[in-house]
Amino acid sequence: MGEKPQPVKVLYCGVCSLPPEYCEFGPNFEKCKRWLVINAPQLYPDLLKEANDKDVEKVGERLQSDGITSAGGAEGGATSTAPAGDNPPVG
Numbered sequence: 001m002g003e004k005p006q007p008v009k010v011l012y013c014g015v016c017s018l019p020p021e022y023c024e025f026g027p028n029f030e031k032c033k034r035w036l037v038i039n040a041p042q043l044y045p046d047l048l049k050e051a052n053d054k055d056v057e058k059v060g061e062r063l064q065s066d067g068i069t070s071a072g073g074a075e076g077g078a079t080s081t082a083p084a085g086d087n088p089p090v091g
């Protein structure tokens with residue numbers, strides 16, 4: 001019954017090479033988000049929520065696109081009239 005002291009595993013962001021805690025202060029936080037969701041989701045639980053929301057939206061779009069078929073509407077096109085009324089006087 002002995003607890004081994006766990007070695008501190010230092011994690012650095014694969015995008016900005018900062019510790020994940022500092023990614024939100026870094027210049028590439030938008031890019032970091034993907035990496036953080038996969039590698040350090042516990043630090044940014046909000047990102048998981050965002051990702052889940054987006055996934056839900058995607059699924060919804062798929063369902064809709066499956067059911068709706070784009071039917072072409074018949075629209076009356078404007079007839080192009082060529083101006084061919086005036087003949088120059090030949091003299």
Ligand SMILES: [Zn+2]
Nearest residue numbers: 013016023032
């Ligand atoms: Zn980062």
